[in-house]
Amino acid sequence: MAATAFHQASLQSRGYFCDSRLSLENGNATFRLISKGFKLDIAVLRRGNYCSRKRSFSVIKASNSQTTVFDQVSSPSNGGMSVSRKKSNEAALILIRHGESMWNEKNLFTGCVDVPLTKKGVEEAIEAGKRISNIPVDVIYTSALIRAQMTAMLAMTEHRRKKVPIILHNESEQAKAWSQIFSEDTHKQCIPVVTAWQLNERMYGELQGLNKQETADRYGKEQVHEWRRSYDTPPPNGESLEMCAERAVAYFMEHIEPQLLCGKNVMIAAHGNSLRSIIMYLDKLTSQEVISLELSTGIPMLYIFKDERFIRRGSPVAPNEAGVYAYTKVCGVFRVM
Numbered sequence: 001m002a003a004t005a006f007h008q009a010s011l012q013s014r015g016y017f018c019d020s021r022l023s024l025e026n027g028n029a030t031f032r033l034i035s036k037g038f039k040l041d042i043a044v045l046r047r048g049n050y051c052s053r054k055r056s057f058s059v060i061k062a063s064n065s066q067t068t069v070f071d072q073v074s075s076p077s078n079g080g081m082s083v084s085r086k087k088s089n090e091a092a093l094i095l096i097r098h099g100e101s102m103w104n105e106k107n108l109f110t111g112c113v114d115v116p117l118t119k120k121g122v123e124e125a126i127e128a129g130k131r132i133s134n135i136p137v138d139v140i141y142t143s144a145l146i147r148a149q150m151t152a153m154l155a156m157t158e159h160r161r162k163k164v165p166i167i168l169h170n171e172s173e174q175a176k177a178w179s180q181i182f183s184e185d186t187h188k189q190c191i192p193v194v195t196a197w198q199l200n201e202r203m204y205g206e207l208q209g210l211n212k213q214e215t216a217d218r219y220g221k222e223q224v225h226e227w228r229r230s231y232d233t234p235p236p237n238g239e240s241l242e243m244c245a246e247r248a249v250a251y252f253m254e255h256i257e258p259q260l261l262c263g264k265n266v267m268i269a270a271h272g273n274s275l276r277s278i279i280m281y282l283d284k285l286t287s288q289e290v291i292s293l294e295l296s297t298g299i300p301m302l303y304i305f306k307d308e309r310f311i312r313r314g315s316p317v318a319p320n321e322a323g324v325y326a327y328t329k330v331c332g333v334f335r336v337m
């Protein structure tokens, strides 16, 4: 019970009011929450992590005073990374789908299989870095998969500020202790990189490793399109976009939005479908609209977070290419910026 009271207090300090604890099952405590905007949500506390269970994701906005995640990044217990606070009512959010992977090249369903970039993917990541080289980046989030991490790191080699992206290792106390940095000056020249499995590509189930064209020939184009692009139809034993959103958007709301509220500029390097689910949330797309949302590999997308709203700014233009970053038949506005 003491632990529950502690977590209740912790949730309140994060801008949520708990009006009641609904249940405590299998070590998971379920609370009914009311945010400061008086919207309702249910949160589940699993081993110290809060997971939103609301499906529409149109809910909790924490107040500007929320600093929990911010402190987490700057605390020595998180690898000794130092992030100075800046007062701002505006922040940049950059989303990048990883560059071409070796299985994109072979047209194989990839999902959570950890495949590296091709040479073309490496070049795309570098080109993405050129496009965003003038936007200061305070913190980077990537999935746990190498293609997203390679993309983030390669993009940062092009950045004008020449700060060093450093992956935080919080998997154990020893990992934290052994990756500490003992120079404040060096800290200032670093950008913390947080890796999170919640940002991974949707798990493609029994399609992982299959050729996309051969699968369409076998099961029919329509069926495969439904598996690939529908909101709520999962591939066999895999995750639907809705299921992917339940972890990716919950992570975004819990960990990334508070950084933006603090005025931090954030870059996220992730995947076609984990980013589709996040864009669905940012742009308030319906489950019909998201069907035709496609993301290109290695093209950065910029949003401005202002007054707790996300304003889509398209892709920063590269020297030799039109600013197309994504396309959708329904949302033509995505086509050219």
Ligand SMILES: O=C(O)[C@@H](CO)OP(=O)(O)O
Pocket (backbone or CB within 6 Å): 104, 108, 109, 110, 111, 112, 201, 204, 228, 272, 273
């Ligand atoms: O294979 C995958 O993991 C994804 C992304 O490459 O494919 P899809 O185009 O079906 O989203």
